[in-house]
Amino acid sequence: MIWAATQSAGALPHRSSDRRASSRFPIECELRYRSWSQGKIEVGSGRTVDISSGGVRFKTDSPLPSGKRVEVSIFWPAQLDGKCNLKLVASGRVVWTRGDNVAVRIEKYEFRTAGSGSLCAVAS
Numbered sequence: 001m002i003w004a005a006t007q008s009a010g011a012l013p014h015r016s017s018d019r020r021a022s023s024r025f026p027i028e029c030e031l032r033y034r035s036w037s038q039g040k041i042e043v044g045s046g047r048t049v050d051i052s053s054g055g056v057r058f059k060t061d062s063p064l065p066s067g068k069r070v071e072v073s074i075f076w077p078a079q080l081d082g083k084c085n086l087k088l089v090a091s092g093r094v095v096w097t098r099g100d101n102v103a104v105r106i107e108k109y110e111f112r113t114a115g116s117g118s119l120c121a122v123a124s
Contacts, residue, residue: 022052029077031058035070035094046102048074055105056090063097070094070104075114087114 029048034041046060056072064070070093076086090109094102 022054024050024052024057026050027077029074031072031074033058033060033064033070033072035064035068037068049101053106055092055095055103057101057103059100060102061100063100064094064102066094066096068094072104073114076111080113085114086111 027048027050030045031048032043032045034043036042042062044060044062046058049057049059051057051074056074058072069091071089071091074088074090076088078086080086088109089112090104090106092105092107095105096103
């Protein structure tokens with residue numbers, strides 16, 4: 001992530017099988033989301049499928065339309081100082097929805113402390 005941020009877009013390595021500049025990591029975590037448009041707030045939940053520095057894909061029972069702004073809170077698999085649960089809060093736009101899968105391009109993110117939350121699983 002640091003390397004990609006310091007390189008120009010033209011200097012990123014070309015991958016013939018995958019056009020993404022960021023690697024995806026198969027992490028399954030509980031998440032909550034909220035989206036809004038025209039003063040209406042929609043909330044829901046789901047589970048991540050994979051995540052990268054540029055986006056997150058998750059499954060939900062309520063698919064979101066492309067272009068919709070969304071904020072996701074992901075219960076993170078690591079703790080701060082081995083004691084305090086963390087969550088990743090990211091905001092961005094829905095890029096695509098296929099069935100119960102939703103992909104969001106991350107525009108902004110931060111880690112926050114969280115209460116007791118679900119554990120995550122890293123797929124092998």
